[in-house]
Amino acid sequence: MDFDLSDEQRLLQETVQQFLENECPMARLRELFDDETGYDAVLWKGLAELGLAGIHLPGEYGGSELEILDLAVVSETLGALAAPVPFLSHSLATEAIVAGGSEAQQARLLPDCASGERLATVAFAEEGGAWLPEQWTLDVSEGTVSGTKEIVEFGEQADAFVVGLAGGRLGVVERSASGVEIQRVEGADRTRRIARVSFDASPIEVLERSGPESAARVVDVGLVLLAADAFGGARRLVDMSVEYAKSREQFGVTIGHFQALKHQLANMAIEIEPARALYWYAAHAVDHVADDATRTAAIAKSHVCDRYSQIARDATEAHGGIGYTWEGDTQIWFKRAMFDRVFLGTPRVHQDRAAELAGW
Amino acid sequence: MDLSYGEEIESFREEVKSFLSSNWPPAEGGDKAEQLQAFRLKATDAGYLNRGVPKQYGGSEQAPDSLKGSVIGEEFRRARAPMEPAGIGTMMLVPTLLDRGEEWQKEKFVRATIQGELGWCQGYSEPGSGSDLASLKTKGELVGDEWVINGQKIWTSSAVEADYMFCLVRTEPEAKKHAGISYLLIDMKQPGIDVRPLKQMTGSSEFNEVFLNDVRTPKDWIVGNRGEGWLVSRTTLKHERAGIGAAGQSVALLQGLVALARERKLNGRPAIEDTEIRRKLAELEGYVRAHQYSSYLQMTKDLKGENPGVIQLMTKINSTNMGHMVAKLAMEILGDDGLAAPSSEGLMSLRGGDAGSAGRWISQYMSSLGVAIAGGTANVQRNVIAERGFGLPRDAAANKSSK
Numbered sequence: 177m178d179f180d181l182s183d184e185q186r187l188l189q190e191t192v193q194q195f196l197e198n199e200c201p202m203a204r205l206r207e208l209f210d211d212e213t214g215y216d217a218v219l220w221k222g223l224a225e226l227g228l229a230g231i232h233l234p235g236e237y238g239g240s241e242l243e244i245l246d247l248a249v250v251s252e253t254l255g256a257l258a259a260p261v262p263f264l265s266h267s268l269a270t271e272a273i274v275a276g277g278s279e280a281q282q283a284r285l286l287p288d289c290a291s292g293e294r295l296a297t298v299a300f301a302e303e304g305g306a307w308l309p310e311q312w313t314l315d316v317s318e319g320t321v322s323g324t325k326e327i328v329e330f331g332e333q334a335d336a337f338v339v340g341l342a343g344g345r346l347g348v349v350e351r352s353a354s355g356v357e358i359q360r361v362e363g364a365d366r367t368r369r370i371a372r373v374s375f376d377a378s379p380i381e382v383l384e385r386s387g388p389e390s391a392a393r394v395v396d397v398g399l400v401l402l403a404a405d406a407f408g409g410a411r412r413l414v415d416m417s418v419e420y421a422k423s424r425e426q427f428g429v430t431i432g433h434f435q436a437l438k439h440q441l442a443n444m445a446i447e448i449e450p451a452r453a454l455y456w457y458a459a460h461a462v463d464h465v466a467d468d469a470t471r472t473a474a475i476a477k478s479h480v481c482d483r484y485s486q487i488a489r490d491a492t493e494a495h496g497g498i499g500y501t502w503e504g505d506t507q508i509w510f511k512r513a514m515f516d517r518v519f520l521g522t523p524r525v526h527q528d529r530a531a532e533l534a535g536w
Numbered sequence: 537m538d539l540s541y542g543e544e545i546e547s548f549r550e551e552v553k554s555f556l557s558s559n560w561p562p563a564e565g566g567d568k569a570e571q572l573q574a575f576r577l578k579a580t581d582a583g584y585l586n587r588g589v590p591k592q593y594g595g596s597e598q599a600p601d602s603l604k605g606s607v608i609g610e611e612f613r614r615a616r617a618p619m620e621p622a623g624i625g626t627m628m629l630v631p632t633l634l635d636r637g638e639e640w641q642k643e644k645f646v647r648a649t650i651q652g653e654l655g656w657c658q659g660y661s662e663p664g665s666g667s668d669l670a671s672l673k674t675k676g677e678l679v680g681d682e683w684v685i686n687g688q689k690i691w692t693s694s695a696v697e698a699d700y701m702f703c704l705v706r707t708e709p710e711a712k713k714h715a716g717i718s719y720l721l722i723d724m725k726q727p728g729i730d731v732r733p734l735k736q737m738t739g740s741s742e743f744n745e746v747f748l749n750d751v752r753t754p755k756d757w758i759v760g761n762r763g764e765g766w767l768v769s770r771t772t773l774k775h776e777r778a779g780i781g782a783a784g785q786s787v788a789l790l791q792g793l794v795a796l797a798r799e800r801k802l803n804g805r806p807a808i809e810d811t812e813i814r815r816k817l818a819e820l821e822g823y824v825r826a827h828q829y830s831s832y833l834q835m836t837k838d839l840k841g842e843n844p845g846v847i848q849l850m851t852k853i854n855s856t857n858m859g860h861m862v863a864k865l866a867m868e869i870l871g872d873d874g875l876a877a878p879s880s881e882g883l884m885s886l887r888g889g890d891a892g893s894a895g896r897w898i899s900q901y902m903s904s905l906g907v908a909i910a911g912g913t914a915n916v917q918r919n920v921i922a923e924r925g926f927g928l929p930r931d932a933a934a935n936k937s938s939k
Contacts, residue, residue, distance in 0.1 A: 475825060531818050536814055
C-alpha cells in the first residue's frame with residue numbers, strides 16, 4: 177500500500193510551480209487577466225519545453241508516457257497558481273487523438289502537439305449544456321462537418337479542434353479549414369478564455385478508432401483534471417484566507433484572533449482537505465481500475481467542484497471588502513471555480529450519472 | 537501509487553483467514569463466554585490480538601504494522617469474529633499503563649483488562665469542566681497511606697459495571713492549573729461512590745454521573761508522579777486518536793442508507809428513484825470516499841514515518857460531519873416515519889435486514905450528535921485545526937486561564 181505521490185510527481189509539481197512563479201508572477205497574471213485575449217504564447221511554450229504538452233503521450237511521438245495521475249498533479253499546481261494556460265483542453269485533445277486515432281493518425285498529429293508547436297483544443301459542448309458524447313449531434317457528411325460548438329477553451333488561439341460527433345466519434349478540424357468561424361465569448365474566468373466555434377461544411381478528419389469508448393475516456397480524464405484544478409484552487413484560497421487573517425488588523429489585533437473567523441477557516445479546510453485523496457484515487461482509477469473509473473471521475477468532479485464553489489464564496493467573505501474588488505486577488509480563483517464547475521457538465525449532471533451508473 | 541497490499545501482506549492475510557476458518561465460529565451448544573475467552577487467547581497466541589501488549593502481560597507483542605493491523609481487522613470483521621474486548625480499559629488505560637505505569641501496576645491490571653476480566657471507566661469531565669478539562673475541581677488529599685477523594689465526575693460511560701476508574705484529580709491546589717492534576721486509579725466497588733445514570737435524548741442511558749464522597753485509594757495507585765496527571769492523560773488521548781477505522785464506518789453507513797432508499801417509498805415510488813435523493817446520495821458518496829481515501833493516505837504516511845499534515849486533525853470532525861449528513865438524509869427518506877420514537881437498541885446494526893427499521897435511523901439521527909460532542913466537541917476540533925494546523929493565535933481566554 178503506497179497511497180501517495182512519488183518523488184518524481186512531487187518534483188514535477190515543484191518544477192511547474194517554480195517556473196510559473198518566475199515567468200508568471202502575480203503582476204503578469206493580472207496583466208493577462210485584464211488583457212483582451214488573455215493568452216501568452218511564450219508562457220505556454222515555456223511550459224511545453226518542460227514537457228507539459230505531452231506528459232501522457234507515447235514516447236515515440238515525443239511524449240513522456242506518464243499516467244493520468246501525473247497529468248492531474250500538474251493540473252492541481254496550475255489550479256493553485258491560476259495559470260492562464262491551455263493545459264486542460266490541449267491535454268484532452270491529445271488524449272482524444274491517442275484514444276481514438278489510428279497509428280498513422282497519431283504519428284502524423286501528435287509530435288507537433290507533444291512539442292507544443294501546435295495547440296489543440298476540444299470542441300465538445302453543444303447548446304443547452306450538451307457536453308457528453310451521447311448528446312453530441314454534429315455529423316460528418318462527405319468528409320465535412322457543419323454546426324456549432326460552445327465553450328471551446330482557448331478557441332481563438334488553437335491550431336486544431338478535436339470535435340465531438342454523433343455516436344461518440346471524434347474528428348479533427350484545422351483552424352485554417354474552410355467554413356470555420358471563431359467567435360470570442362466573454363466568460364467570467366479570464367485565465368481560461370472561451371469561444372464559440374462554428375463549422376460550415378468544414379473538412380474534418382475523423383479519428384478512425386474513435387467511438388463511445390474513446391470519447392468516454394477523454395471525458396473521464398477531463399473530469400479528473402477539473403477536480404484536480406479545483407482542489408489546487410480551493411486549497412490556495414484557504415491559504416490566502418489564513419494569511420489574510422494573520423496580517424489584517426481590527427480592534428488592535430489580527431483578525432485571526434477571532435474565533436468566528438478561525439472556525440470559518442477551519443470549516444473551509446475540513447471541506448477541501450480530504451478531496452486531495454479523492455482526486456488522486458480518481459486519476460489512478462482512469463489508468464488502473466477500469467470498472468470504477470467513469471463513476472469515480474463523475475463523483476470526484478461533482479464533489480470537488482462543489483467544494484471549490486463554496487470555498488470561493490467563503491474566501492471572498494473572509495477577505496472582507498477587498499475580496500469584493502477587481503483589485504483583490506480572490507476574484508481570480510472565484511472565477512476559476514465558476515469555470516471548473518461548468519466545464520464538461522455541472523456537478524448535478526455528474527451526480528445524476530453517478531446514480532445511474534450505480535444502478536440506483 | 538500502489539493500492540495493493542503487496543505479496544507479504546497478502547500471504548499474511550491467507551494465514552489470518554485459515555486461522556479464522558478453523559477457529560471461528562465455535563461449535564454449537566458450548567458455553568458462549570468460555571468459547572469467547574478461549575478464542576481470544578488463541579488469537580492472541582497467534583499474534584492477531586493485543587499486538588501492542590508485551591507477552592509478559594498477556595499480549596502478543598508484535599512489531600507495529602498498520603497494514604497487518606488493518607488486514608486483521610478486515611478479516612475478523614468479514615468472519616464476524618470478536619476482537620479485543622471493547623471498552624475504554626483496552627483502548628486507553630492499557631496503552632497508558634504500558635507507557636507510564638509502574639511494573640506492579642502493569643502486572644496487576646494489564647492482563648486482566650485485555651482478557652475482559654476487569655472493566656474500567658474514565659473519570660475526566662466534570663459538570664464545570666468540559667472543553668476546559670484542566671479546570672477540574674475533584675480534590676485528592678493524601679491522608680497517611682491513602683488518597684481521599686471528593687468531587688463529581690460526569691459523562692462517565694460504563695460507570696455502573698466498571699470495576700475501576702482512571703481518574704484526573706486535583707492533588708496540588710497551589711500549583712498552576714495543568715500542573716496540579718494527578719492520574720489516580722480508583723476501586724469503584726466501595727462506599728462513597730454513587731453512580732447515577734443519565735438519561736439521554738434517545739431514551740437510553742450510556743453515561744452516568746459519579747459522585748465521589750471520601751473515596752479512598754492507596755497512595756501508590758497513581759500513574760506518573762504527583763502533578764503529572766495532565767501529561768499522562770495526554771498519552772491516553774494520543775492512543776485514542778491512533779484508533780482509526782472511522783472511515784469504514786462511514787462507508788457502511790452510506791451502504792445502509794442506499795439500502796434504506798431502495799426499501800422505502802416516497803410519493804408512491806421507491807425513494808432511490810427520486811432525483812433529489814439520488815443527488816444527495818451521490819453528494820454524500822463524494823464526502824465518504826474522500827474520507828476513505830484520506831485514511832489510505834494517512835496510513836501510507838504512518839508507514840513511512842512521515843507527517844500526514846493538517847488532515848490528521850480532521851479525522852474526528854469529518855466522521856461526525858458524515859454522521860450528521862447520513863442522519864439528515866435518512867430522515868428525508870423516512871418521510872412521516874421520521875416522527876417515530878428512537879429505537880431503544882441504540883446504534884443501528886447495518887448488517888442484516890434491519891436497515892429499514894425507522895427507529896434505528898432515528899436513533900442515529902440523535903446519537904450522531906452525541907458522537908459530535910463526546911471526546912472534544914466539533915467547535916473544539918475547529919479551534920485545534922485553526923491553532924495547531926494554521927498557526928492562528930490561541931483563544932485569548934484559554935491562553936489567560938492556562939497561567
